Amino acid sequence: MAAVYRTELTPLSFLERSALVYPRKVAIVDGDRRITYGDMAGRTTRMANAMAASGVGPGDRVAFLCTNIPEMLIAHFAPALLGAVLVAVNVRLSPEEIRYILDHSGAKLLVGETHLLAGLDGITDRLGTVTEIVGIDRTGADAGFPITPIDEFMARGSDRHRPWEVDDEERTISINYTSGTTGRPKGVMYTHRGAYLNALGEIIHSRHSPDSVYLWTLPMFHCNGWCTTWGVTAIGGTHVCLPRVDPAEIWSLIDSEKVTHFNAAPTVLIGLANAPEVHPFPRPVTITTAGAPPSPTIIEVMEGLGAEIVHMYGLTETYGPHTVCELQPGVPEMPVGDRARFLARQGVSFIIADPTRVVDEHMQDIPQDATALGEVVMRGNNVMKGYFDDPERTDEAFGGGCFHSGDIAVWHPDGYVDLRDRSKDIIISGGENISTIEVEKAIASHPAVLECAVIAVPHEHWGERPKAFVVRKAGGTASPEELIDHVRERIASFKAPDEVEMVDSLPKTSTGKIQKFVLRDREWAGRERRIN
Known part of the structure; x- marks a missing residue:
């Protein structure tokens, strides 16, 4: 008999709950399309059953080559409903790089937008494991080779109920490929448990609520959208799809869809700040930024427009963000230059993560004096399961019982981490x-x-x-x-x-x-x- 006091953690339970609590609430905005949470759950079930009818089973890998469209969001739940694994592929990669990822992951099924699939025409006959390619046509583009249209594929599915649960929370839910120092991409494995907990961390530290309207400026293929694919769904917020980053379109959607949150690298913020459409935000907007410390200039501009900046730091191996630069009393009142210097710190661990450390070559903590240099290391719930089919590099990354980030930092007396350099190439x-x-x-x-x-x-x-x-x-x-x-x-x-x-x-x-x-x-x- 299963223990009454324990269930296996999985992001699947997030969609189950939101479909029960908010069945008629808009979950996804895609141009003029509106998809409710009840519809999102139904489409997820049908996609999962269509995958099963196509020969996908527990442990199989399903690859998606898509921009930020509803199908990509639903893909964060449908394979998992079968016990299968999502491989979200970076759409900016070359055909040969995509071929390597598909072959290395052993993907059985590839689902992609036809205009992106068209770029793979020269490599499809060399794919080692993909048995079927499904096309989503949003532009009228011809893939140039035989594909199964998405409607035909979905017709194989049914509304037959599948439990929103997993038999083991340590099962892999997704594999995200990241550039490695050897040049070949490494497949970073996320578990149901880790994804569940990181999604809760995103809700807390990005200050989401059921009233959140989240604009998808961040690619969903990047660390599963920093786990926000699962987080916004968990809290019952609204996802606003954005297939391509365009400052004019972002400003338009901020106004028309009443956007409250988005995640963006500083480069995106620079584009927004310098767009002809720039204007004060019509409501409070929380911008979570990572990838590089925000500059004093961009902080001053975005705050002047009415945004609140949250600076996070992490890697693909840590489910995206692992630390956040938590504001201390008095920081908001600092002059912008001093405040920017504080916000440039990578900060402290997420509430669901173990403390982040900075260590020397002997794995000993360096002095917290803002001067000594060491490597940032992490362990715990927010760290990957390992690299797919690569035990040697996994062991190397986990040397000394921690994940080695390769990032060099100082440690401030208040415990905040502050990056200075990278040891990895x-x-x-x-x-x-x-x-x-x-x-x-x-x-x-x-x-x-x-x-x-x-x-x-x-x-x-x-x-x-x-x-x-x-x-x-x-x-x-x-x-x-x-x-x-x-x-x-x-x-x-x-x-x-x-x-x-x-x-x-x-x-x-x-x-x-x-x-x-x-x-x-x-x-x-x-x-x-x-x-x-």
């Missing part, structure tokens, strides 16, 4: 992870390149961008523009460096290892921190 540009090693491999494949190094450099709009330093072979004549184009042909175009500097040699140690810190010292000279 990762660039965060506009909220997207870029592996410097992946970019270096793409550059090095050019026949004129002898060797190269790629680092992050500060960028006013994107926070950070890749810059390459290249040594050409004797007689090599490739121009910087040619090398940038070469990279764009091999990996996602947003990963290509903005600048290529030709050099005679790269700084190296006595053993021949490239000293990237020498390059970074030059590019980041005069700055307090080497993240932006």
